[in-house]
Amino acid sequence: MKIALLSYSTKPRGGVVHTLALAEALAAAGQDVTVWTLGRGGDEGFYRPVDPEVRLRIVPFADGPAGESVGERVLRSIDTLREAFTAEGAGAYDIVHAQDCISANAVGRCVRTVHHIDHFTTPELAACHERAIVEPYAHVCVSRTVADELAEGWRLSARVIPNGVAYERFAATDPALRARWAERLGPYVLTVGGIEPRKGSLDLLEAYALLRARHPGVKLVVAGGETLFDYRDYRARWEERAAELAVEPVVLGAVPDDELPALVAAASAFAFPSVKEGFGLAAMEALAAGVPLVVRDLPVLREVFGAAARFADTPERLAVELGDALTAAEPERRAAGRELAARHTWAEAARLHIDLYSALL
Incomplete structure (x- = not known):
C-alpha cells in the first residue's frame, strides 16, 4: 500500500514521535510510506534521523507576522499544508492518515488518529478540532478510554491501537x-x-x-x-x-x-x-x-x-x-x-x- 502519514511539526512532541515510529515500522513491514509535515522555523528535517525507507515531505512554513494569534497560525498552518498536499499528494496514496487536527483539516478525506480529546475556547481551534473528528471516514485511538470518549461524545467507533515504545x-x-x-x-x-x-x-x-x-x-x-x-x-x-x-x-x-x-x-x-x-x-x-x-x-x-x-x-x-x-x-x-x-x-x-x-x- 502507498500510505501518507501526516503530522504538523518536525519537533519532538508525542504525536510526532508516534508518527515517525509508526512510519518506520510500516516501512519495515513492506509498506510504501511518506510522512508529510510542516517545517516550522526553517526546519528541513525532523528532530532525529529517519529511516531512509520512509519518504519525507516537509512543507516550508514561514514565521507569521508580528502579533499573529494562535488561531491565525493554526489556520495558516492548515492552508499551507493543504496547498502542498493538494498539489502533490491528492490521489497519490491508498491511505491518507492524519495524526492531528491541523493535518486532518488540511487533507480532507482521511483516517484520523485521535490521541486525546481537547476542549478549546478559541473559535478557530474549536472549529478545527470538531472538523478533525467528524469529517474523517475512519478513526484510531491509542487507548480504549479515548475511544469511549469518542463514542460517547460523537457516536463514532474507533479502532484501538496502542502506542509502541522503543x-x-x-x-x-x-x-x-x-x-x-x-x-x-x-x-x-x-x-x-x-x-x-x-x-x-x-x-x-x-x-x-x-x-x-x-x-x-x-x-x-x-x-x-x-x-x-x-x-x-x-x-x-x-x-x-x-x-x-x-x-x-x-x-x-x-x-x-x-x-x-x-x-x-x-x-x-x-x-x-x-x-x-x-x-x-x-x-x-x-x-x-x-x-x-x-x-x-x-x-x-x-x-x-x-x-x-x-x-x-x-x-x-x-x-x-x-x-x-x-x-x-x-x-x-x-x-x-x-x-x-x-x-x-x-x-x-x-x-x-x-x-x-x-x-x-
Whole structure:
C-alpha cells in the first residue's frame, strides 16, 4: 500500500514521535510510506534521523507576522499544508492518515488518529478540532478510554491501537551518559513535556515544594516543551510560583534525541501529572528504563499503566507518592513496568494498522 502519514511539526512532541515510529515500522513491514509535515522555523528535517525507507515531505512554513494569534497560525498552518498536499499528494496514496487536527483539516478525506480529546475556547481551534473528528471516514485511538470518549461524545467507533515504545532504546542506555546526567544533576525527579496546563506543571511544582521537605537534595528536572501554542502566561505564573515556594527546578527545554534515553534512565523517579492524555508515551519510556513512575489518577492512565505505576490526584498525594517512589526498592513493580513496556512494540502497532488499512480498502 502507498500510505501518507501526516503530522504538523518536525519537533519532538508525542504525536510526532508516534508518527515517525509508526512510519518506520510500516516501512519495515513492506509498506510504501511518506510522512508529510510542516517545517516550522526553517526546519528541513525532523528532530532525529529517519529511516531512509520512509519518504519525507516537509512543507516550508514561514514565521507569521508580528502579533499573529494562535488561531491565525493554526489556520495558516492548515492552508499551507493543504496547498502542498493538494498539489502533490491528492490521489497519490491508498491511505491518507492524519495524526492531528491541523493535518486532518488540511487533507480532507482521511483516517484520523485521535490521541486525546481537547476542549478549546478559541473559535478557530474549536472549529478545527470538531472538523478533525467528524469529517474523517475512519478513526484510531491509542487507548480504549479515548475511544469511549469518542463514542460517547460523537457516536463514532474507533479502532484501538496502542502506542509502541522503543523499548531497547530506553532499557539499555549508555552507562557513561547516565553517569554524566547524574553527575550534572544529582538525584532528580524527571518530567518530560515542558511547562503547560495539560501537563499539570503547576501541580507538580506544588508537589515538589512538599517533596523537598522530606528529600531536600532532590531536584525537579523538566525536559521538552516544543509546542504550537503560546503558554507564556502560564509559564510566567509557574516561574512566579516557584519563586514564592523558594524552589528552583532545572528546566532543560528540548533535549537532543540521542541524550534523552540516558536522561530518563538516570532519573530517581518519573512524574507524569498530566490532566489529559491519550496514552502517555513518555511515561511508558520511563518504565522501559526501569524508573519508578507516578502519574495522575486518570481513567486512561489506569487503563494503560495499571499496577506498574503509582497514582495521585492532588499535589499533596503526588508529593507522597514521589517520596515513596524515591525510597522504596520495589523490584516487582519495576519488573512489571519493564514487562509492560516491552509488550508495546511498534511492529505490533504497524501490523494492526495494516489490518485496518486493508479492511478499509
